[in-house]
Amino acid sequence: MVTKSEDQMKALALKLFEINAFKFGDFKMKVGVNSPVYFDLRVIVSYPDVMQTVSDLLVAQIKELKLSSKHVCGVPYTALPLATIVSLQQQTPMLVRRKEAKAYGTKKLIEGIFQAGDTCLIVEDVVTSGSSILETVRDLQSEGIVVTDAVVVVDREQGGAANVAKHGVRMHSLFTLSYLLNTLHEEGRIERSTVDAVAKYIAATQINTDGSFIGGDKASIPNDFSRTKLTYEIRANLAKSPLTKRLFTLMATKKTNLCLAADLSKADDVLDLANKCGPYICMLKTHVDIIEDFSEAFITNLKTVAKKHNFLILEDRKFADIGNTVSQQYGKGMYKIASWANLVTAHTLPGRSIVQGLKAGLSNDNARKERGVFLLAEMSAKGNLIDEKYKESSNKIATEGGDADFVSGVVCQSSTCFGFPGLIQLTPGVKIDEGVDNLGQQYQTPEHVVKERGADIGIVGRGILQAANVEKAAATYRDRLWAAYLERVSK
Numbered sequence: 001m002v003t004k005s006e007d008q009m010k011a012l013a014l015k016l017f018e019i020n021a022f023k024f025g026d027f028k029m030k031v032g033v034n035s036p037v038y039f040d041l042r043v044i045v046s047y048p049d050v051m052q053t054v055s056d057l058l059v060a061q062i063k064e065l066k067l068s069s070k071h072v073c074g075v076p077y078t079a080l081p082l083a084t085i086v087s088l089q090q091q092t093p094m095l096v097r098r099k100e101a102k103a104y105g106t107k108k109l110i111e112g113i114f115q116a117g118d119t120c121l122i123v124e125d126v127v128t129s130g131s132s133i134l135e136t137v138r139d140l141q142s143e144g145i146v147v148t149d150a151v152v153v154v155d156r157e158q159g160g161a162a163n164v165a166k167h168g169v170r171m172h173s174l175f176t177l178s179y180l181l182n183t184l185h186e187e188g189r190i191e192r193s194t195v196d197a198v199a200k201y202i203a204a205t206q207i208n209t210d211g212s213f214i215g216g217d218k219a220s221i222p223n224d225f226s227r228t229k230l231t232y233e234i235r236a237n238l239a240k241s242p243l244t245k246r247l248f249t250l251m252a253t254k255k256t257n258l259c260l261a262a263d264l265s266k267a268d269d270v271l272d273l274a275n276k277c278g279p280y281i282c283m284l285k286t287h288v289d290i291i292e293d294f295s296e297a298f299i300t301n302l303k304t305v306a307k308k309h310n311f312l313i314l315e316d317r318k319f320a321d322i323g324n325t326v327s328q329q330y331g332k333g334m335y336k337i338a339s340w341a342n343l344v345t346a347h348t349l350p351g352r353s354i355v356q357g358l359k360a361g362l363s364n365d366n367a368r369k370e371r372g373v374f375l376l377a378e379m380s381a382k383g384n385l386i387d388e389k390y391k392e393s394s395n396k397i398a399t400e401g402g403d404a405d406f407v408s409g410v411v412c413q414s415s416t417c418f419g420f421p422g423l424i425q426l427t428p429g430v431k432i433d434e435g436v437d438n439l440g441q442q443y444q445t446p447e448h449v450v451k452e453r454g455a456d457i458g459i460v461g462r463g464i465l466q467a468a469n470v471e472k473a474a475a476t477y478r479d480r481l482w483a484a485y486l487e488r489v490s491k
């Protein structure tokens, strides 16, 4: 029996690229928007070895998943030869769906011998919206045939799996587009920028069951896929961690990209501030070590306020030690930060081990899904020592490697810090009046940080804390930051 090995999958991915079964460019798609990537699996009939491998892998997949069925049926036309080989290898009778009923003779849409109540497994080459699978399912079902599963060669990850699932069909793909892109990149065949560009396109073109685009019609799909031009809804689809997705979604639904820096030294003052400003913020940022009367009760109350007003808590601890120490600073000590802060900040100075150390401070994998870190790649302090190379290396830690899924974003001052749209740019040093304080903090206006510097979330501390009416000030900052974001994505 053929099994699916990682090496075999990689080799096939490269082979498909070599024979132009998938290519990069600007292609007109059935769904009505152009795509930077196109699959043409029709060509594989000219490569018997590729046909053999693809069908072997499909059969291995069917066996692995124990997908037993009375018939197999390929979605016309490209998948027909694949379904034929699967039928032969499995000795499972085939059904053939005609695209149009014959005008003479039996006028049947489904050819082959079957009875109502028989089960049938669908075979498909490439799935975008899933509409072609559903057309075949519809014709089989109208003959009383039961369809619960489909095996496909490539899932373009544009919503097809979810769409067919809504009609009771589970989709099992050999390859996802992300896997293919990453494999080609790892093997040096395509640039990281191509991977990112295609990922942005895929996130922006998620398709509903009815063929419409999630988040608007065709006209609303941007042709500029740079991070700052995409909406938070679209970027939520690209985020690697559940927590980052949650934050993007929270921002989009609550319509706020304001983070309040609660730099106060009394626990009750922080709670009072959080209660007053909670409705306007997506995140409350703490410096827990400046709270003089810190207690567990404070944390319990803060979590209650966060839940009531639907914001996340970011502890701006700026971890910077070796992994082993960081894991203890995060999980232990009097603050037990890992137990309550959704997010923390960390310097990238120690390298990748900073992220590994934080992950090690969490008790289990489930906890990791609910926690994340913002890495500091730039600082707002005048005369800070960070240079371009440091920024670039921080970007690599944030976006590459096995621990990048724990990174929710980057604390920085410019849009050039990172390009990956699944991460969030957090920018401090925001005040209605630009300027520098007496200890070197540099301020820019809400509009400037969002539109010119690429901030996704603006951090405001004293701009709100020192206002006569903190609630009113929070509302003003929320309005200005949000309006700047809307303007940025609409132009």
Ligand SMILES: O=c1ccn([C@@H]2O[C@H](COP(=O)(O)O)[C@@H](O)[C@H]2O)c(=O)[nH]1
Pocket: 261, 263, 287, 316, 378, 379, 380, 381, 411, 428, 429, 430, 441, 459, 460, 461, 462, 463
């Ligand atoms: O580069 C950085 C990183 C973090 N901060 C933090 O943000 C707030 C800013 O407060 P303001 O009162 O608005 O100046 C503060 O908690 C800093 O620790 C930063 O300013 N710059």
